[in-house]
Amino acid sequence: NCRLYTGGPGTGWLEGHSLLSGERAVDPPGDARSDFEFVRELGVRLGQNWPWENDEEYYDWQLEPLGFSSFKEFHKEVQYSVPEPTYKKYEERGFGTPSGKVEIYSSFLENLGYAPLPHYEEPPNSPIRTPDLWKEYPYVQCVMRLRYYYQTSHRNLPSLREKLPDPLCHMHPDTATAHGLEEGDWVWIESPVSQHRIKQKVKIFDGLDPRVIFPEFGWWFPEKSAEEGLHGAWESNINVLTQDDPEICCPMIGSWYMNANLLKLSKV
Secondary structure, three states: EEEEEEEOOOOOHHHOEEEEEEEOOOOOOOOOOOHHHHHHHHHHHHHOOOOOHHHHHHHHHHHHHHHOOHHHHHHOOOOOOOOOOOOHHHHHHHOOOOOOOOOOOOOOHHOOOOOOOOOOOOOOOOOOOOHHHHHOOEEEOOOOOOOOEOOOOOOOOOOHHHOOOOOOEOOOOHHHOOOOOOOOOOEEOOOOOOOOOEEEEEEEEEEOOOOOOEEEOOOOOOOOOOOOOOOOOOOOOOOHHOOOOHHHHOOOOOOOOOOOOEEEEEEE
């Protein structure tokens, strides 16, 4: 029972242009559905016209410009297709800007009512903007992606959890010494914009500025019950310390200051 999956839209050229077919490993359990089935049914219920009844009809349509009569033919004869990349497309059709040129001064942003040139704004809380807070919360928060997990996913996989079982707060050796901390100690982390605090384990790293700490994000504990604060979601989650009031969020995209929060530490 062959089913297609495609490279689909992605962050890179290869991901966005490749096509790959494969064998369905198992039939969907229970009420599980593919993304296409879910989105198609939602669209139909909202009154949209979807000409394809199922995934395979949709893939047949996708593959037709490549000269294949159907997905089954593609899977049997090719299975994998990556077109030759086209370079310097801008020479023929310009860039994707209103002027067709590289725009340092963004007329697109200007027409939307935003500043057309990049500019810097000091975060709501910082050593410069709020020096009094800086005395009490003397560390700047930064956040890094984790090696073994994707966002909040995969804490429930034993093979990965063994490699990184606990949330780590990376800090300079001098920072740890100032608070009587050693690697492996649990430390409380607090911010001026939250009434809550979280705890993580100390990880010594001399590549940091002593005024900067890197708590890990996305932590929860699937081994704990839902009754224990939604699987411990509030115990070590750096989002608990983040301010998301609309007045301090980015006016263009609505994001908040994840990498510029002020923090203080204390030994658990």
